[in-house]
Amino acid sequence: MPHNNFKQQGVALITVLLIVAMATVLAVAMVKSQQSLLRRSGSVLSQDQAYLYTLGAEFFAKSVLLDDKEKDKNKNMPQDTLNETWAKKIPAFPVEGGFVQAQIEDMQGRFNLNNLLQDDGQVDMAAVAMYQRLLAALDISPMLVSPVIDWLDADNLPYDSDGAEEDWYLRLKPAYRAANHSFVSITELSLLRGYTPEIVAKLQPYVCVLPKVTTINVNTAPDAVLAAMTDNLTLNMAKDMVQNRPKEGYGSVDVFLQQAAFSNMPEQDRQNLTKLLGVSSQFFGVLAEAEIDNRRRVLKSVIAFDEEANAYTITRDWSQQWQAKQQKNNTQKSN
Numbered sequence: 079m080p081h082n083n084f085k086q087q088g089v090a091l092i093t094v095l096l097i098v099a100m101a102t103v104l105a106v107a108m109v110k111s112q113q114s115l116l117r118r119s120g121s122v123l124s125q126d127q128a129y130l131y132t133l134g135a136e137f138f139a140k141s142v143l144l145d146d147k148e149k150d151k152n153k154n155m156p157q158d159t160l161n162e163t164w165a166k167k168i169p170a171f172p173v174e175g176g177f178v179q180a181q182i183e184d185m186q187g188r189f190n191l192n193n194l195l196q197d198d199g200q201v202d203m204a205a206v207a208m209y210q211r212l213l214a215a216l217d218i219s220p221m222l223v224s225p226v227i228d229w230l231d232a233d234n235l236p237y238d239s240d241g242a243e244e245d246w247y248l249r250l251k252p253a254y255r256a257a258n259h260s261f262v263s264i265t266e267l268s269l270l271r272g273y274t275p276e277i278v279a280k281l282q283p284y285v286c287v288l289p290k291v292t293t294i295n296v297n298t299a300p301d302a303v304l305a306a307m308t309d310n311l312t313l314n315m316a317k318d319m320v321q322n323r324p325k326e327g328y329g330s331v332d333v334f335l336q337q338a339a340f341s342n343m344p345e346q347d348r349q350n351l352t353k354l355l356g357v358s359s360q361f362f363g364v365l366a367e368a369e370i371d372n373r374r375r376v377l378k379s380v381i382a383f384d385e386e387a388n389a390y391t392i393t394r395d396w397s398q399q400w401q402a403k404q405q406k407n408n409t410q411k412s413n
Contacts, residue, residue: 124175124373131173131368132377135180139164139364140381140389143182147387150358157357158184159297159327164362173370180366185380186359187298188286189306191267192260193354194223195230197291201237204350212306215313216280225271232258242271261287263395286363288380289392293356296334297327307351311339331355360384 142164150156159165170179189212193205206227210220224241234243234256244256247269257266264287267278284302294303305316319337328334331352340348364379378395 124371125375127370128176128368128373128375131178131370132366132375135178135366135368136364136377136379136381136391136394139168139180139182139362139366139379140391143362143381143383144387144389147383147389151387155329155357157297157327157329158295158359159325160184160323161325161327165298173368175371176369178366178368180364183363183365184295184298184359185286185288185361185363186292186295186356187300187303188284189294189303190286190288190292191226191264192230192287192289193291194227195260199232201227201231204347204354208306208351208354211309212284212302213281215302215305216284218277218280219272222270222272222277225273229257229266229270230260234258240272246271260289263287263393286361288361289382292361294354295357295359296331296355297323297357298359307355308340308343308347310342315339328357330357 146158146162146164150158164182165184168180168182170177189209191209194202194209196202206223209223209226213220213222221240224237227237228241228243231237234245236243236246242256244258247254247256254269261267264282264285266287267273267281267285268275284300296304301313301316301320304319305311305313311319319339334355334357335343335348335352340351343351360383362381364377364381366377366379368375375396379391380393382390382392384390
């Protein structure tokens, strides 16, 4: 009997040890699961915070622009220039767990691809010539204007031998159709015949797509866009033009065209160019970034102003990548 008692006690001890071991394993698993859940919850919270911070940055940018438009109401000829508050670089602002930053850009300093077609659907030859010169200034074939026209126009007839309509795109794998309407996003460029990723990347700082035909603001346009205005203007001349641009901006297009580069321009060409230019803007881009606990969100918005200077956010794109990484790194080092 004593032998059986010891045997039973040994079995009971082993059973207890097994139960303890199983409980320990379950406890460890539960702790790990809880830790994983907490990490995921923290990650989602940080993402949500970053999302809200980018919207806050957009709101702040909109308020800066509204203040500028309010000041313009007191001017006979309002203009938007790179010397105004909205154009100044906004430093990264530290927040708990990270930072938020934003920058504002005049979208009308770029060439609007939707300008190639007039409101009546006809090709604007002055805009075509300007876009071809822009392509040439960037060492891109001017013939690439044709696929853009075909993407915009309503018909299915190629603009010329360099164009591409629906039948060309339907032969691709995967196949797709030509839009045959205005560009909605600049990313559509990558769908067009001849527009390689390298060409799109080279063009992106100088072109935009806006929901209506717009003028190019000569007070904010970069050198390559200015060089596209006439055959008599080289890229180096345009760079000098940017360097010598009045801080207060050109008060009118006529004043801008008084420069020597335009002195020999035929009168009809001057009139056609004048229609494409302006000294103020209605469309501005806002690039906002927030990073919280290494969780990052980037937002690119386009803000539009109506004739009464009311501001509206017309697009929001969450797929953008922040360009000014060096600015962020410098900010983090200083903190």
